[in-house]
Structures are given as structure tokens and as C-alpha cells.
Amino acid sequence: MxxxxxxxxxxxxxxxxxxxxxxxxxxxxxxxxxxxxxxxxxxxxxxxxxxxxxxxxxxxxxxxxxxxxxxxxxxxxxxxxxxxxxxxxxxxxxxxxxxxxxxxxxxxxxxxxxxxxxxxxxxxxxxxxxxxxxxxxxxxxxxxxxxxxxxxxxxxxxxxxxxxxxxxxxxxxxxxxVNREFIRDKRKHRDNNGYLLNISNYFPMKNQEFLLEAFYISKTKLKLILIGSSVLKDYLNYLKSLKMKFDKEYGFKEVEFLLDVSREETLKYLQNATLFLHSSKLEVFPMVILEAMAKGIPYICTKVGNVETLHGGVSVDNRAEMALSIDNILKNEEYYNRVVLEGVASMEEEYxxxxxxxxxxxxxxxxx
Missing domain, CATH: 3.40.50.2000 (Glycogen Phosphorylase B;)
Structure with a gap:
């Protein structure tokens, strides 16, 4: 055949x-x-x-x-x-x-x-x-x-x-x-430390400015890492200028912008993340959300595609909601671990x- x-x-x-x-x-x-x-x-x-x-x-x-x-x-x-x-x-x-x-x-x-x-x-x-x-x-x-x-x-x-x-x-x-081998052992729990992560190409449609400001509005002291493999319309420099603006407006926070990171290294960053943020304007069935679920990383995502039907995270309408969700999930270990287990179980059963x-x-x- x-x-x-x-x-x-x-x-x-x-x-x-x-x-x-x-x-x-x-x-x-x-x-x-x-x-x-x-x-x-x-x-x-x-x-x-x-x-x-x-x-x-x-x-x-x-x-x-x-x-x-x-x-x-x-x-x-x-x-x-x-x-x-x-x-x-x-x-x-x-x-x-x-x-x-x-x-x-x-x-x-x-x-x-x-x-x-x-x-x-x-x-x-x-x-x-x-x-x-x-x-x-x-x-x-x-x-x-x-x-x-x-x-x-x-x-x-x-x-x-x-x-x-x-x-x-x-x-x-x-x-x-995702491949079955990609899914982590759902019996393991993750400590609330490390960093927040976004993995998206630096395109205006991916809308990283949304999650960047939500991160600054939130109370978290963890750093934010953004990873992209390509850039459109100088959007990465625009995000960097926003970071400087938000430092003055909200107070300094640590943010890393990474470009051209290998798939293997990207997955290592995902494996060790505490929370995954995604703020795209248009998606149908975002793979990055599934990969976060499979690795036991709770996500907070804009209401795009079918994200509202998935388990293992929270979908939001605006930046203030994302900021509040960041604080809520990081301060409540029981809630955090429950979301992890729901996401991993869903991946094993359906995805x-x-x-x-x-x-x-x-x-x-x-x-x-």
C-alpha cells in the first residue's frame, strides 16, 4: 500500500x-x-x-x-x-x-x-x-x-x-x-518554581504582546521565557521594546527572548517549565497546548480553536484574566497538581x- x-x-x-x-x-x-x-x-x-x-x-x-x-x-x-x-x-x-x-x-x-x-x-x-x-x-x-x-x-x-x-x-x-512516549508519568507532581514559558514564532498573529503584559500585571516573581523559530515584520524587536516599556510601567521583571532554538532544546525548556502561556489570535487545535498537557505543564491560553474543550489549563478573554489565572494557579498547589493530572490523563485517553x-x-x- x-x-x-x-x-x-x-x-x-x-x-x-x-x-x-x-x-x-x-x-x-x-x-x-x-x-x-x-x-x-x-x-x-x-x-x-x-x-x-x-x-x-x-x-x-x-x-x-x-x-x-x-x-x-x-x-x-x-x-x-x-x-x-x-x-x-x-x-x-x-x-x-x-x-x-x-x-x-x-x-x-x-x-x-x-x-x-x-x-x-x-x-x-x-x-x-x-x-x-x-x-x-x-x-x-x-x-x-x-x-x-x-x-x-x-x-x-x-x-x-x-x-x-x-x-x-x-x-x-x-x-x-502526541506520541505516547511523549506523555509524562501522571503520578509525578511538579513543584511551583522555575519559569513561565511561551513557544510560538514571533508573528503578530501569535500575539505575544498579550501574554507579555499579562505576565507583568501578575504578581509572579518567576521569569518568562519566549521561544520562537522565526520572525515576521520585526515583531521580535517590537516585543523587546514593549518589555522595556512594561519595566517602567509595572516594575522590572526577567524576560528572555530566544530565537532559533532546536526542537530538542525547546522540549527541554517545556519539560522544566512551571506554567505555559499562549495568546494567539487564531488557532484551530494548537499543538503547543497538547504538548504542554502531555508534559504536565498547566496552560493559560486565549479562547481560540477548541482550547475551551481541553483539560489541563485555563482559557481567558483578556490580559487581566490571564494575569489573575497566573496568580491563582501558582499560589494553589492542590489546584496546580489537579490540573496537571487532568491534562496528562486526557492526553493518554484521547490525544x-x-x-x-x-x-x-x-x-x-x-x-x-
């Missing part, structure tokens, strides 16, 4: 989508399936990782401008491919958008794993992307009917009413998760890749 997964982001890229797709591909490979991944060019020295073959294409650009580079090479590859199963990851990405109109001509049983119709719910400030998204979603439903099945991350995504509106019934829900991929296998109807 030969399976092709198409994704704009794949290992070693550090992002939520990359982590999810890499985990699914490697879990399928570990079960004996022949897995290939078509993805963006990173000049990888080895085009196989943990049993997954990697096929690179030099395609640049994004939904907000236009796709350029080896676009025709990628289209030709898909038209000439002979895989039994094809899984397209995400819409609004070149790996899916470039082949939508060719889906009837591409061999194999085709599936879409959606990670959110972001521009259907969020009004971008990019005028071209905004206009393009209006036309895009007016016609997308025509192409979606070519998929044998569509996987959404959870019931409350904007995709659900969209699909129902156009009478597309072949969809179900496939949550994000581990072994269980999730078994569900995927059943839905796709894979037979070895």
Missing part, C-alpha cells in the same frame, strides 16, 4: 502543521505502510527520515501573493503519480491549491486533512489575500466533493458549517495528538498518535 502525503511543511520545520504531519507519516511508516511525503524544498541532505521518503519541490510564495517556482513540476508529478492513497494536508497551501482542479485526473483514493479554513473566519489585513479568499471559498466546495473523505480537527471548526452548507457529508473528526492513526486507518480503509 503506497501512500503519498502532500504538505507545505514537514520535518525538520518547526511548526504545528509540520509536527502533526510528521507524526502521522512516521506512525504509518512504523506500521509497515510505504509512505512518501511531497513537500517544500529545504535542501535536505537526506531524503528519508524514520522510514518516510521525502520528495522536495522548490515552490515559493503563499496564499497572500502567488505560488511560483517548480509549480508545473509539482503538478506533473501529481498527474503522473501512481499512489494508492493520497492525503492532502491543509487548504490555502500550494501543495493542495495547485492540484485542486486536477483531482479527477490524479490516480488513487484522495483524502483531505484540513487544519482550518483560516481566511473563512479571520479577516486578513492583506488586501489581496482578503479578495482572493472570497473567490476561493465560493468555489472550493466544488473541488472538495472530489475527496473520498475529509478530516477536520474538531466539531467547532468553521469547516463544519461550510461543508454542511454545500451538502458535503463525507467528513469526520481527527484530532491532533495520542497511536490511537488517532488507528482511527485514520479505519476511516481510510487501509489494507496491508
Amino acid at each position: 503506497r501512500i503519498l502525503i502532500t504538505t507545505e511543511q514537514y520535518y525538520p520545520v518547526q511548526s504545528g502543521v509540520s509536527t502533526v504531519v510528521t507524526s502521522i507519516a512516521e506512525e504509518l511508516a512504523s506500521l509497515g505502510y510505504d509512505i512518501s511525503v511531497a513537500t517544500g524544498f529545504l535542501n535536505r541532505t537526506v531524503l528519508e527520515h524514520n522510514g518516510v521518503k521525502i520528495i522536495e519541490f522548490k515552490v515559493n510564495g503563499g496564499f497572500g501573493n502567488y505560488y511560483r517556482g517548480e509549480t508545473q513540476k509539482y503538478i506533473d508529478f501529481m498527474l503522473q503519480s501512481d499512489f494508492d492513497i493520497i492525503i492532502n494536508e491543509c487548504v490555502q497551501t500550494w501543495t493542495t491549491d495547485l492540484i485542486l482542479k486536477y483531482l479527477p485526473q490524479i490516480k488513487g483514493k484522495k483524502f483531505l486533512h484540513s487544519h482550518g479554513f483560516s481566511l473563512l473566519s479571520y479577516k486578513t489585513k492583506n488586501p489581496w489575500a482578503y479578495i482572493k479568499s472570497k473567490f476561493y471559498y465560493q468555489t472550493l466546495h466544488i473541488y472538495l466533493k472530489e475527496y473520498a473523505h475529509i478530516f477536520l480537527l474538531h466539531e467547532n471548526t468553521v469547516e463544519t458549517p461550510y461543508l454542511k452548507r454545500y451538502k458535503i457529508e463525507q467528513f469526520s473528526y481527527l484530532p491532533n495528538g 495520542n498518535w497511536q490511537k488517532i492513526v488507528q482511527n485514520l486507518i479505519q476511516k481510510i480503509g487501509l489494507v496491508q
Whole structure:
């Protein structure tokens, strides 16, 4: 059984989508399936990782401008491919958008794993992307009917009413998760010391200014560490200037801004954190929250995506609420430890890749 997964982001890229797709591909490979991944060019020295073959294409650009580079090479590859199963990851990405109109001509049983119709719910400030998204979603439903099945991350995504509106019934829900080995022993408790942590790229959409001010408003004496792997629009320097402003306004607090930290080192920071803060403006099913839950780190997060349905933390509406939640969870050890256990138990029961991929296998109807 030969399976092709198409994704704009794949290992070693550090992002939520990359982590999810890499985990699914490697879990399928570990079960004996022949897995290939078509993805963006990173000049990888080895085009196989943990049993997954990697096929690179030099395609640049994004939904907000236009796709350029080896676009025709990628289209030709898909038209000439002979895989039994094809899984397209995400819409609004070149790996899916470039082949939508060719889906009837591409061999194999085709599936879409959606990670959110972001521009259907969020009004971008990019005028071209905004206009393009209006036309895009007016016609997308025509192409979606070519998929044998569509996987959404959870019931409350904007995709659900969209699909129902156009009478597309072949969809179900496939949550994000972590590997079972990633989940800590739920019997262990964590001391209330160390540091507060945020892991997000330094993008305005990730909104670190929100959690930064909440941290300053709170009474905690612990330091705050922020880790990002890339920067957009000089946002990191903006955050550093805010830190100096808040030092004058609220009193000095220790804050570290880290950039280009390896995945291994990032996980060490997560493992030893006391509390995880996340203040993104837009998420569907944030992987960083799941990873914090799995490591037994309580989270405080803005009300994005499905965070309100998760266990192991608190969701908030504003900076004052986040500051108050920081103080409440750190001062009450019994409450802290209860939240830790709830998060870890939830990961073991619902959000581990072994269980999730078994569900995927059943839905796709894979037979070895």
C-alpha cells in the first residue's frame, strides 16, 4: 500500500502543521505502510527520515501573493503519480491549491486533512489575500466533493458549517495528538518554581504582546521565557521594546527572548517549565497546548480553536484574566497538581498518535 502525503511543511520545520504531519507519516511508516511525503524544498541532505521518503519541490510564495517556482513540476508529478492513497494536508497551501482542479485526473483514493479554513473566519489585513479568499471559498466546495473523505480537527471548526452548507457529508473528526512516549508519568507532581514559558514564532498573529503584559500585571516573581523559530515584520524587536516599556510601567521583571532554538532544546525548556502561556489570535487545535498537557505543564491560553474543550489549563478573554489565572494557579498547589493530572490523563485517553492513526486507518480503509 503506497501512500503519498502532500504538505507545505514537514520535518525538520518547526511548526504545528509540520509536527502533526510528521507524526502521522512516521506512525504509518512504523506500521509497515510505504509512505512518501511531497513537500517544500529545504535542501535536505537526506531524503528519508524514520522510514518516510521525502520528495522536495522548490515552490515559493503563499496564499497572500502567488505560488511560483517548480509549480508545473509539482503538478506533473501529481498527474503522473501512481499512489494508492493520497492525503492532502491543509487548504490555502500550494501543495493542495495547485492540484485542486486536477483531482479527477490524479490516480488513487484522495483524502483531505484540513487544519482550518483560516481566511473563512479571520479577516486578513492583506488586501489581496482578503479578495482572493472570497473567490476561493465560493468555489472550493466544488473541488472538495472530489475527496473520498475529509478530516477536520474538531466539531467547532468553521469547516463544519461550510461543508454542511454545500451538502458535503463525507467528513469526520481527527484530532491532533502526541506520541505516547511523549506523555509524562501522571503520578509525578511538579513543584511551583522555575519559569513561565511561551513557544510560538514571533508573528503578530501569535500575539505575544498579550501574554507579555499579562505576565507583568501578575504578581509572579518567576521569569518568562519566549521561544520562537522565526520572525515576521520585526515583531521580535517590537516585543523587546514593549518589555522595556512594561519595566517602567509595572516594575522590572526577567524576560528572555530566544530565537532559533532546536526542537530538542525547546522540549527541554517545556519539560522544566512551571506554567505555559499562549495568546494567539487564531488557532484551530494548537499543538503547543497538547504538548504542554502531555508534559504536565498547566496552560493559560486565549479562547481560540477548541482550547475551551481541553483539560489541563485555563482559557481567558483578556490580559487581566490571564494575569489573575497566573496568580491563582501558582499560589494553589492542590489546584496546580489537579490540573496537571487532568491534562496528562486526557492526553493518554484521547490525544495520542497511536490511537488517532488507528482511527485514520479505519476511516481510510487501509489494507496491508
